[in-house]
Amino acid sequence: VRACLRGCLLCPSRLSCSPLLVMGPRMPTAALPCLSLILLLWSQLPGAQGQEFRFGSCRVKGVALQELWKAFWAVKDTVQAQDNVTSVRLLRREVLQDISDAESCHLIHALLKFYLNTVFKNYHKKIVEFRTTVKSFSTLANSFLVIKSQLQPSEENEMSSIRESAHRRFLLVQRAFKQLDIEAALTKAFGEVDILLSWMEKFYQP
Structure with a gap:
């Protein structure tokens, strides 16, 4: 179990370990048992049972929203103090x-994929400089991984307009991100996790 977790999670005690979330778009088959273990252990955390996100027909169980907020509050001042581009959001x-329930599943899936594959993957090198924030960073990254792994947006043809609408919204984020210097963009994105959590909270059932 310990060996599996060391390969899957962001390890605050081992800053050089390779997290599962940075493996790229195609997850190796060997990593799948680790992800299953993460989901199992996450569902056993105190306060996690009986709570879920409901993004339309997509259900996410085993994640305590208050733990995400707690993790972000621990890094908020440090990260947002590095954000010097106040004119961009x-x-x-x-x-x-004004997002419909059906659209919310597609949008959150795109946003979490963006945070995992782009923001957390690249900002991890920066967060190591602030050693007191590594544990909280790991909590957020692994929580997002657990949530994304349970999302199953509908691929039905009649839902194409909903997918396209969600994609257009996501492109607004992606384009604004690419217009900034990469370091500034990563800091901006991570500093806005509180905005993302506030929106996600609307779909949370304690």
Whole structure:
């Protein structure tokens, strides 16, 4: 179990370990048992049972929202103090406002994939400089991984308009991100996790 976890999780005690979330779009078959173990252990955490996210027909169980908030609050001041581009916002009102339940599953899937594969993957090198924040960073990254792994957006043809609408919203985030210097963009994105959590909270059933 310990060996599996060392290969899957961001390890605050081993800053050089390779997290599962940075393996790229195609997850190796050998990593799948590790992901299953993460999901199992996560569901046993205190306060996690009986709580779920409901993004339309997509259900996510075993994640305690208060733990995500706690982890972000621990790094908020450190990260947001590094954000010097105050005139830009990635998660704008046009991205998160007036979203249908069906659309929410597609959008959160795209956003979490973006945070895992782009933001957390690359910002990990930066967060290591602030050693007191590594544990909280790991909690957020692994929580996002658990949530994304349970999302199953519908691929039905009649849902194409919903997928396209969610994709257009996500493109607003991606384009704004690419317009910034990469270091500034990563800091901006990570500093806006509180905006993302506030939106996710609307779909949370304690």
